[in-house]
Amino acid sequence: MVSILTRGGYLERATNAYVHEILDATDVTYFIPNTAAALSNFTAVSTNWKEDDFKQGFQYHVIPKYVGYSDNLMNNTVLTTYQGMNLTVYTNGGDTYVNGAKVIATNLFVANGVVHVIDQ
Numbered sequence: 001m002v003s004i005l006t007r008g009g010y011l012e013r014a015t016n017a018y019v020h021e022i023l024d025a026t027d028v029t030y031f032i033p034n035t036a037a038a039l040s041n042f043t044a045v046s047t048n049w050k051e052d053d054f055k056q057g058f059q060y061h062v063i064p065k066y067v068g069y070s071d072n073l074m075n076n077t078v079l080t081t082y083q084g085m086n087l088t089v090y091t092n093g094g095d096t097y098v099n100g101a102k103v104i105a106t107n108l109f110v111a112n113g114v115v116h117v118i119d120q
Contacts, residue, residue, distance in 0.1 A: 018055055018058070026112050027066060027113055028067070028110075029068040029113055029115075030061060030110070030113065031063070031087070031098050031101070031118050033119070034118075038120050056083055060081050061081070062083075066079065070096070070116070073091075073096050073103070077089040098116075102118065102119045
């Protein structure tokens, strides 16, 4: 995710207030893609993105005002992203998925909430 934020120039406070608004918020859950395949896919699809596309992509992976530890990620839980889209959690055979992305690491604590790593 840091690679994605850096590539998009998100970490420059003056030009990307919406990222820092989220990073400065409290009680946030992040679903962060962090695999070689996810980064490769991002690089391929973002080549022609405009600033708003980066904003929408970033906000899609953030759940505001909710700290959802893995125990809270129950089957059929619906979460609303910062972008306004719904994500649906489902479980299958002991694995957890969010809109089809498999959760591959859970409960990584960050200053303003919790991160779950997804595979896509």
